[in-house]
Amino acid sequence: MLNIRFEQAKTLKEKPQDETKLGFGHIFTDYMFQMNYLEGKGWYDPRIVPYGPISLDPCCVVFHYAQEMFEGLKAYRTADNRIQLFRPDKNIERLNRTNERMCIPQMHPADVLQAIKALVEVEKDWIPHSEGTSLYIRPFIIATDCHLGVHPSKSYLFTIILSPSGSYYAAGINPVKIIVESEYVRAVRGGTGFAKVGGNYAASLIGQQKAEELGYAQVLWLDGIEHKYIDEVGAMNVFFVIDGEVITPTLEKGNILPGVTRASCIDMLRSKGYRVSERPLALEEVRVAAEEGRLNEAFGSGTAAVVSPIGELNIDGKTLVINHNEIGPIARMLYDELTGIQWGRIPDPFHWVEPVCKG
Numbered sequence: 582m583l584n585i586r587f588e589q590a591k592t593l594k595e596k597p598q599d600e601t602k603l604g605f606g607h608i609f610t611d612y613m614f615q616m617n618y619l620e621g622k623g624w625y626d627p628r629i630v631p632y633g634p635i636s637l638d639p640c641c642v643v644f645h646y647a648q649e650m651f652e653g654l655k656a657y658r659t660a661d662n663r664i665q666l667f668r669p670d671k672n673i674e675r676l677n678r679t680n681e682r683m684c685i686p687q688m689h690p691a692d693v694l695q696a697i698k699a700l701v702e703v704e705k706d707w708i709p710h711s712e713g714t715s716l717y718i719r720p721f722i723i724a725t726d727c728h729l730g731v732h733p734s735k736s737y738l739f740t741i742i743l744s745p746s747g748s749y750y751a752a753g754i755n756p757v758k759i760i761v762e763s764e765y766v767r768a769v770r771g772g773t774g775f776a777k778v779g780g781n782y783a784a785s786l787i788g789q790q791k792a793e794e795l796g797y798a799q800v801l802w803l804d805g806i807e808h809k810y811i812d813e814v815g816a817m818n819v820f821f822v823i824d825g826e827v828i829t830p831t832l833e834k835g836n837i838l839p840g841v842t843r844a845s846c847i848d849m850l851r852s853k854g855y856r857v858s859e860r861p862l863a864l865e866e867v868r869v870a871a872e873e874g875r876l877n878e879a880f881g882s883g884t885a886a887v888v889s890p891i892g893e894l895n896i897d898g899k900t901l902v903i904n905h906n907e908i909g910p911i912a913r914m915l916y917d918e919l920t921g922i923q924w925g926r927i928p929d930p931f932h933w934v935e936p937v938c939k940g
């Protein structure tokens with residue numbers, strides 16, 4: 582159990598009035614959680630302090646060798662004004678798996694959950710009320726040792742910041758256009774694809790930039806070895822429904838981020854009797870299935886969009902329209918069920934919801 586100290590802010594920010602203009606990742610709340618680590622001492626000085634700049638020495642390890650990690654989850658306000666999280670245990674498990682890969686010390690799961698809940702409770706008035714809005718929670722860790730030379734740091738800073746975010750589908754669910762990246766790769770076997778680290782996203786920027794220039798929302802990454810199998814989309818895992826089989830790329834090779842939404846979609850689908858396979862999925866299999874009219878639908882899954890139908894896939898310059906560019910029945914069902922549980926509109930038979938406090 583952490584003994585969290587609290588430092589009162591001198592002034593508080595004005596909260597956004599117009600919840601339709603929240604967007605994503607632009608507005609941050611009044612406070613942040615922080616805790617330090619030092620080898621031999623462990624994690625220490627848990628505190629909730631006014632949100633503000635972090636002062637670091639220019640030689641800090643994080644600036645040069647990118648020893649850092651992050652997570653992303655949301656707090657939801659229910660219609661009867663309760664504040665809740667969705668499967669935070671999954672994010673915390675992933676945090677520790679990322680830490681292990683990045684030589685960052687492990688954290689006590691109960692401490693991380695306590696820190697998230699404590700900060701969300703302090704900032705509960707920042708959680709928007711409108712349909713589909715939420716409070717995005719961004720925990721992250723940076724290596725703070727001051728030296729040049731490629732070695733794991735002996736000191737770290739753990740921080741949690743919060744950002745009220747708007748409804749992803751304010752204008753209704755819109756299928757997205759995705760382009761298959763044929764030149765660059767995001768992850769390779771043995772690399773850091775399964776971990777949530779900034780370096781993965783830095784390496785993906787060039788592909789994302791190319792995609793946007795061509796009018797596509799995101800990139801579909803192929804495996805880094807054969808360039809043949811589907812890995813995932815920029816910030817989403819992917820599902821393809823072929824002949825009624827719901828297929829999502831296997832996590833076994835360690836090059837795909839194990840999404841919390843992905844796991845929830847699989848559990849939800851299996852509970853309803855759908856045939857779900859986690860297996861290698863060649864791009865060619867998708868292309869042929871589409872050609873033969875056996876590709877029923879495709880969608881991405883992630884915390885931001887929950888489920889995002891893929892309406893168009895560009896493979897080597899050829900456009901493949903999926904399900905007439907409309908949301909498919911499986912994506913619709915998953916979206917309704919998952920958002921229903923997250924915003925407390927329907928019962929939670931899986932016990933995925935973690936209550937925080939009254940709103």
Ligand SMILES: Cc1ncc(COP(=O)(O)O)c(C=O)c1O
Pocket residue numbers: 653813814815816817818838839840841842843882883884885
């Ligand atoms: C690369 C990548 N894949 C998949 C996901 C989906 O993961 P989750 O469902 O945990 O949000 C994300 C989301 O952050 C991501 O960045």
